[in-house]
Every structure is written in C-alpha cells, then in structure tokens.
Amino acid sequence: xxxxxxxxxxxxxxxxxxxxxxxxxxxxxxxxxxxxxxxxxxxxxxxxxxxxxxxxxxxxxxxxxxxxxxxxxxxxxxxxxxxxxxxxxxxxxxxxxxxxxxxxxxxxxxxxxxxxxxxxxxxxxxxxxxxxxxxxxxxxxxxxxxxxxxxxxxxxxxxxxxxxxxxxxxxxxxxxxxxxxxxxxxxxxxxxxxxxxxxxxxxxxxxxxxxx
Numbered sequence: 001x002x003x004x005x006x007x008x009x010x011x012x013x014x015x016x017x018x019x020x021x022x023x024x025x026x027x028x029x030x031x032x033x034x035x036x037x038x039x040x041x042x043x044x045x046x047x048x049x050x051x052x053x054x055x056x057x058x059x060x061x062x063x064x065x066x067x068x069x070x071x072x073x074x075x076x077x078x079x080x081x082x083x084x085x086x087x088x089x090x091x092x093x094x095x096x097x098x099x100x101x102x103x104x105x106x107x108x109x110x111x112x113x114x115x116x117x118x119x120x121x122x123x124x125x126x127x128x129x130x131x132x133x134x135x136x137x138x139x140x141x142x143x144x145x146x147x148x149x150x151x152x153x154x155x156x157x158x159x160x161x162x163x164x165x166x167x168x169x170x171x172x173x174x175x176x177x178x179x180x181x182x183x184x185x186x187x188x189x190x191x192x193x194x195x196x197x198x199x200x201x202x203x204x205x206x207x208x209x210x211x212x
C-alpha cells in the first residue's frame with residue numbers, strides 16, 4: 001500500500017485556495033499470499049507435472065525403429081516428410097532413423113521430439129473464491145492466469161510438409177504461447193496447492209494417424 005499526496009489549487013473570488021488530496025494506492029499481484037493466496041513458486045510447482053514434458057511428433061508408426069516394412073507402403077504420406085527434414089532415411093525396403101533422428105527420438109513418446117521443455121510465464125492471481133462458495137474440503141481457492149510456451153523449438157518441425165501430414169497440426173499450435181486461467185486450491189489441513197479445475201489440461205505434441 002502506498003499513499004500519494006497531491007496539491008490542487010483553485011481560485012475562489014480573489015483568493016487562491018489549496019486542497020490536499022490523499023490517494024491510497026493498493027497493488028495486487030502474485031504476492032497476494034499476504035491474503036492467503038498462492039505464491040509464484042507454489043503455482044509453478046503445482047503445474048510442473050503438466051509442463052515438465054516434451055513436445056513430440058508421434059505415431060504408432062514410430063513405436064519401433066526401423067519402421068516395419070509391412071507399414072511402409074500405407075504410410076508414405078508420413079514417412080516422406082520425415083525423410084525431407086532429415087529424421088529418417090530409406091535403407092533397402094525399410095526406413096531407419098538418421099543421426100539427427102536418433103538424437104531426438106523418444107521411445108516412450110513413440111516419436112521425434114521438437115522441444116524438451118515448456119515454460120510458465122505471466123503468473124497472476126486473478127481473484128480469490130469466496131469462502132462461502134468453497135466446498136467443505138477446501139480451505140481456499142484462487143483463479144490464476146498464466147501462459148505456457150515451448151522452449152527452444154527445433155527447426156525441422158516447422159516444415160510445412162511435415163505439419164500438413166500431421167493431424168490437426170499448425171505452426172501456431174506447435175510454436176505458440178497458450179493462455180490459461182485455472183482454479184487452484186488448498187485442502188483443509190493441507191498446505192499443498194492443487195489443481196481443482198477438471199477442465200484444465202495441457203497435452204503438447206502433434207500426431208500422425210497410422211495407415212493400415
């Protein structure tokens with residue numbers, strides 16, 4: 001809280017009178033923890049399980065490498081763009097990863113990853129939920145806005161032919177920043193901040209539909 005004092009003058013008849021105006025300025029922000037709100041560190045830790053993940057170009061086609069010969073003919077619309085960007089190459093009747101492809105391949109994702117991390121920025125506590133609106137299990141709830149963006153997106157994923165081959169993909173979805181407002185809360189007797197918003201999800205990555 002800060003006080004600002006202003007001097008204003010006005011003329012009344014032949015006299016100049018002075019008015020002193022005291023303005024109270026209140027700053028609200030992530031430091032709203034003074035009112036029991038979450039700190040920026042708490043918000044980051046709570047959202048970490050959603051954002052500490054890779055963004056990958058995935059498909060059942062890449063569950064095993066080299067790509068099975070039986071799947072090649074019906075999936076050239078996927079294989080050719082990946083050849084063009086240098087992730088795989090043809091070896092006889094099969095397709096094998098290049099050194100670039102192996103460096104970004106993730107077997108758990110069944111794909112090639114174009115970013116290794118997502119970052120959270122612009123965290124702001126928008127409002128605190130009224131105590132009267134809380135369920136008995138919660139001691140507090142807040143609506144928090146933030147942005148999520150990929151860190152260091154690799155160039156090969158920006159190739160238009162690769163994006164066209166993927167399902168519902170766009171350069172904006174791959175490289176852009178997404179804005180969210182999410183309800184976070186604390187349970188009675190527990191200081192841990194949780195996501196209390198069933199509508200919130202964050203599932204990065206693009207997908208190629210397998211042809212049989």
